[in-house]
Amino acid sequence: MSSNVMKVRFNTVGKIEMYGFVSQVMVQLMMDLLNMMKGSTVSVGELSDGYHTFDELYEHRNVLFCKYISAMKTSRDVWKSKCNADGSTWDGWFVAGISDIVTYHLPLSMWDMCNVPEIEKGKWNGHNANEGLWNLKNIQYLALNGPVENHKGWMPKPHKLEA
Numbered sequence: 001m002s003s004n005v006m007k008v009r010f011n012t013v014g015k016i017e018m019y020g021f022v023s024q025v026m027v028q029l030m031m032d033l034l035n036m037m038k039g040s041t042v043s044v045g046e047l048s049d050g051y052h053t054f055d056e057l058y059e060h061r062n063v064l065f066c067k068y069i070s071a072m073k074t075s076r077d078v079w080k081s082k083c084n085a086d087g088s089t090w091d092g093w094f095v096a097g098i099s100d101i102v103t104y105h106l107p108l109s110m111w112d113m114c115n116v117p118e119i120e121k122g123k124w125n126g127h128n129a130n131e132g133l134w135n136l137k138n139i140q141y142l143a144l145n146g147p148v149e150n151h152k153g154w155m156p157k158p159h160k161l162e163a
Helices: 023-036 056-073 108-115 129-137 139-145
Strands: 006-010 017-020 078-081 095-098 102-107
Touching: 023 108, 056 078, 056 095, 056 102, 095 108, 102 108, 102 129, 129 139
Parallel strands: none
Antiparallel strands: 006 017, 078 095, 095 102
């Protein structure tokens, strides 16, 4: 485990456990905070790092992605759909993406902001959050060279890729 990683979880009897390399002061602060929040009516979206709440950060991410794919619409396979790849729908949400390699669920209120073609069903190659992030970080490499042969066809090879 990395020396700057701290994991937090509730154990089977509802007690908070922390592990990883952190100072005792940090552990106590986190324990106090988590215990204070237990049973609280504060939503996760209202939590803040002192600068932004989770809700604000998601709003930024959503707007950035809508604007990014809207700007790419003439040169890439970008799309939006009210149906997921399996045909299911999420009330109040739609899915948008770059081919099948980077996809996000977005609030339906942002539908018009995503100025890209609508398709019947979304596309998804089975990537998880980490794989989708890698794809997004390496979108230029993938556009120039195509998929990297490995897990789900889009994961990095063990060696460093040169974009």
